[in-house]
Amino acid sequence: MIRVQEDDFDIGVEIAALTAEKTTIGGVATFTGLVRDMAPVDGADQPVSAMTLEHYPGMTEKKLGEIEAEANRRWPLDASLIIHRYGRLEPGDQIVLVACASAHRQAAFDACQFLMDWLKTDAPFWKLEDTDAGGVWVETRATDDAAAARWKRESEPGE
Amino acid sequence: MIRVQEDDFDIGVEIAALTAEKTTIGGVATFTGLVRDMAPVDGADQPVSAMTLEHYPGMTEKKLGEIEAEANRRWPLDASLIIHRYGRLEPGDQIVLVACASAHRQAAFDACQFLMDWLKTDAPFWKLEDTDAGGVWVETRATDDAAAARWKRESEPGE
């Protein structure tokens, strides 16, 4: 299941809904991304007072749906969920939730990391951070590209 | 933080408490273990109606505290949490929650997997499953030993 929304979410409620009535699940791996209060600007950390997440409505849902389907092809998942917020957020706010449920804990962990790595490099979102130096668009990090590269193989969707 | 308890837990409440007032956290990785309704007995899957978790009070808390400290030595975590239940549980019930918060998502994921792998092989818990064939003590799986072995190094606590 995928959701793109401005509203916040409750991890406990989401996990309960994801696993309800499914008693074959051995475990659920999740990752929740939060807004940090500091960010590197030109090499030096700057305080961040807020962040605005822009996205590409339509393409976002399409790409999230594709990558969730790919995760389910690669791993034996009983259930999966991606929630990504957009709009204005403050430090400490939740940005994203990825949850993968499986009979096998390694599958749940791997699928969860795969989805997060992919979200960082291929989901059409952009972050504008409000800093003392003004609004700064967050740049791609080389470590994110490297993290995503470890999952590359011919059957991967998208680019 | 570690907790050993009979009562259930709410993941959303636990994550909120873990990350409250800490705005340096970039993300939280969690794993929740659930009771499955089927289990292999002598090579064939049998329905499980309930599970009883026995543990070694005192040693459990000591070992959980040690391994949590080790995870914090190995990875730059802002916060960590292990909750492990004991007593009688039914299929779908939550058994364990591990949560690791860090500025870096790979650190959060790795620490979370490290703690889960360790819990499977070294935390003094034993599972008794109620099946049609009677009470069956869950046996260690070779895959769990292999998963734990990948973290072995000289500084590891315990055996």
Next chain:
Amino acid sequence: MKILYFAWMRQRIGLSSETVELPADVATVDGLIDWLIGRGEGYGAAFEKRDVIRAAVNQDYVPFDHPVADGDEIAFFPPVTGG
């Protein structure tokens, strides 16, 4: 043809989207970029780092030699930073 711009490309061009009629001599994303740059300073600034920006045609990532046709939804944006 609908063209969308996101993040700092949107800011530099001053538009989030526009509808244009595809010029007869534009056949690829590359050709479209050349034509857009000719339309004004904002476009020049937005497409300055041509090796950095990404393009999508009908909501799929494409290389710049990908064909474009009237009726397509084309999007240009900087590297993404979600998650």
Next chain:
Amino acid sequence: MKILYFAWMRQRIGLSSETVELPADVATVDGLIDWLIGRGEGYGAAFEKRDVIRAAVNQDYVPFDHPVADGDEIAFFPPVTGG
């Protein structure tokens, strides 16, 4: 000396814990197991798979050549299956 048994070892021995006086000729976990086995059938059944079971002295895992002393808390149990 307090000795604790867990899971199917507890069931086979029929005790979850007992307090015993350490015999003078018992110096290690191995020696303690030999002595316990001599105490009755249940112990024999519990310690049958000696290469499988684990021992803890004062709540730390130990190998079977680990020394034991009066006042120690010793525990015997099958491989753990938490998480």
